Amino acid sequence: MTALFTAVSLLLLVTATASAAEGPAVMITNYTVEPEVLMPGDTGTITLTIKNMDTKSSETKTTTTTTTSYTSATTATSTISAEIKTIRLSSRSREIEWLTEGFQRSEYYNVGALGPGESVTISFPIKATVYASDRTYFPEVYIEVENGENVRFPVRVKVDSSEVEIIEKNIPSEISLSESKQMTMVVANNRPNQVSGVNVLVNSKSDGLEFTPERIFIGNLAAYEKKEVNFSLQTQTSGKADKNEEFSFVVTYKNGDNSHHNELKSSVFVRSIADVKLILVNAPEYVLKEDVAKIDFDVANGMAKDIKAVSVVPVMEGVRILPSEYFIGDMEVGDVFSASFDVYTSDLRIGDTGIPFTLVFKDVDTDKQYETQGYEVHVEVREQQKSELPNPVLFVALLAIVLVAVLVGVRVKRKRGRREKR
Numbered sequence: 001m002t003a004l005f006t007a008v009s010l011l012l013l014v015t016a017t018a019s020a021a022e023g024p025a026v027m028i029t030n031y032t033v034e035p036e037v038l039m040p041g042d043t044g045t046i047t048l049t050i051k052n053m054d055t056k057s058s059e060t061k062t063t064t065t066t067t068t069s070y071t072s073a074t075t076a077t078s079t080i081s082a083e084i085k086t087i088r089l090s091s092r093s094r095e096i097e098w099l100t101e102g103f104q105r106s107e108y109y110n111v112g113a114l115g116p117g118e119s120v121t122i123s124f125p126i127k128a129t130v131y132a133s134d135r136t137y138f139p140e141v142y143i144e145v146e147n148g149e150n151v152r153f154p155v156r157v158k159v160d161s162s163e164v165e166i167i168e169k170n171i172p173s174e175i176s177l178s179e180s181k182q183m184t185m186v187v188a189n190n191r192p193n194q195v196s197g198v199n200v201l202v203n204s205k206s207d208g209l210e211f212t213p214e215r216i217f218i219g220n221l222a223a224y225e226k227k228e229v230n231f232s233l234q235t236q237t238s239g240k241a242d243k244n245e246e247f248s249f250v251v252t253y254k255n256g257d258n259s260h261h262n263e264l265k266s267s268v269f270v271r272s273i274a275d276v277k278l279i280l281v282n283a284p285e286y287v288l289k290e291d292v293a294k295i296d297f298d299v300a301n302g303m304a305k306d307i308k309a310v311s312v313v314p315v316m317e318g319v320r321i322l323p324s325e326y327f328i329g330d331m332e333v334g335d336v337f338s339a340s341f342d343v344y345t346s347d348l349r350i351g352d353t354g355i356p357f358t359l360v361f362k363d364v365d366t367d368k369q370y371e372t373q374g375y376e377v378h379v380e381v382r383e384q385q386k387s388e389l390p391n392p393v394l395f396v397a398l399l400a401i402v403l404v405a406v407l408v409g410v411r412v413k414r415k416r417g418r419r420e421k422r
Contacts, residue, residue, distance in 0.1 A: 024054040024082035024148045028141065029119065035256030036193040037158045041130040043099055043256040046089070046143060046155055051119035053081040053385060054148075081113040083146035089124050089155075091139035096131035096157050099125035130275045132159045162190040164221065166251040166264045169228065174269040178276065178370040179303055180234040180363045185264070186227060187251055189221035196220050197254040200229050204247035208270060210234045211247075212366060221253070235270055244269050264280050276331075277302055278312060278375045281338070288379035289350065293343040293379055299359065301331040309362040309369070312339040314357050320344040331361075348381045355379060 007354060030049040039046050088107030089098050119186060126139070136158045169183040170184040188194055198218040202211040212232040221227065246267045253260055282296040300309055310328040314321040326339040358374040 001308060004376075012203050017106045024052050024080050024114075024116070024145070026114065026151050026152045027051055027053050028146050028151065030152075031155055031158055033155070035258070037160045037191060037255075038128040038132075039163075039258065039260065040128055040132045040161050041126065042161060042255060043127045044157075044256055046124040046126055046139075046141075046157070048122045048124070048153075049119055050084070050087075050114070050122060050143065052116055054080070054082070055116040069155060070421065079148065081115045081211075082148055083113050084111040084120075085109075085144045085146045087111055087141065087143050089126070089139055089141055093137055095129050095159065096137045096364060097127055097129070099127040102147060109268055126157070128141055128159050134160050139352065146193060150255050156185060158192075160192055160318075162192070162261065164189050164191065164195055164198065164251055164253045165262055166249050168264060168266065172233065172268060172405035174271055175233060175235055176271045176275050176363050177235050178372060179305075180232055180368065182367050183231045183233055183364070184223070185229050185231075186226055187218060187221070189224060189227045189253075191255070192223050193255070194220055194222050194254045195255055197252070199252045201250050201252070202231065203250060204245075206245045206247065208236050208342075209245055209247060209268075210236060212368075219317075219359055219376050220375075224363050233268065234363070234366065234368060238336055276307060276310070276359060276361055276370075278357060278372070280375055280377060281379045284379060286382050287343075287345055288382050288384050289348075290384065291345050293345060295341045295343060295355070295377055297326060297339045297357070297375070299331070299339055300336045304333060306330065306332050306364050307361045309360070310337075311360045312341075312374075313358045313360060314341060314355065315358050315374075319355070321355075338369060343379070345381050350381050350383060352378055352380050359406075 005131045006407065027050070028048050029051045034047070035042065035154075035358050086107050086109055087136070099343070108122065111120070111122070111297075122142075136156060138154040138156060141151075141153045141155055143153075145151065147378050165187055165188050167229040168184040169186050172181045172183070175181055185200065187198065187200060198221050200216060200218065211373065212234065216229045216231075218227055218229070230387065246262050246265070248265045250263050251263055274324040277300050279298040279300060280295075281298050282294070284293050287293040297312060299310060299312060301310075309372050310331050312328070314324070321344070322342045326341065327338065328337045331337065341357075354376045355378075356374065357375040359372045362369050
């Protein structure tokens, strides 16, 4: 019995006791919502910083060792970590909800332990439903602490349906063929938060309209910020005149990671008048083969702006026309200049011939070159008339005969005169 007691008393006996403690204090020390203000249908993120604020609470463990000869006790004190069991987001309203993408989850499990003073960052993916109204919501973050008090914390989430708009400031109501005009629009961020990646682009199905540039990148727009953008509208000579052409401006932007767009529809009436014109002043009705036909033009700037690098160019190949290009240069509004050409007909066929001329000029603002249809001059080329005079050899022979006859007549007359005197 004594031996049994001795054997048992030689065993190490350890007992642990814990001091009473209220448990660690967990708090949410900071949070952010991105984007700052959601639009209906937007997704976003709530990011929380969770911290164990308790640095004083501790637990004490006493270990007792008993042998046959003595008994000893060891006491150890350690701080208490916060054991976070779950974190979830709940809301009384369905307008703001935990975003589930491909999996069903509405909370984080077994987050782990936070030592005294330690913190952890947790993000919640959220979504505002498409029918969410404009107001502020307060979804609640619930933190379940296994060895302490649970935490409930309302997070402020704002929803605002205001958009980024593109507003007309200066769009011409009409424009003539081969003309260019400036257009100004205002891009306005009506939202209470910054948006990013702002672009303005032009959509047009008309081949007769050309916009420069086709896209303008703005970048970020602060809350309620406005910015002007300018485009150049140009018409092509190949386009249709006296017609209403439709086009639109589209602004694209991002609210957080959510893409949005808005559109402004507009139109312009394309006219055929008020153009740069080539006017025929003089051309022969017909010209004989091998002769030179002189053709005179007037060039008139009927546009509402100056133009430059104005030239008149004959576009008929295989025919000698001088000059090959009649350069005028700059023309102010209302200017009229002359241009003359000599057409050498040796290479033209007999009959009616069309000789086309093209008018070329540049826009003073955009430096874009335009080429109008110009004018086609019709001239009849005729054969040279045949001479009606007698053959030169025959003419000389006849002349000789006449002279001989005259000489013979003179001699006969002289002879008769001499006989009469006798």
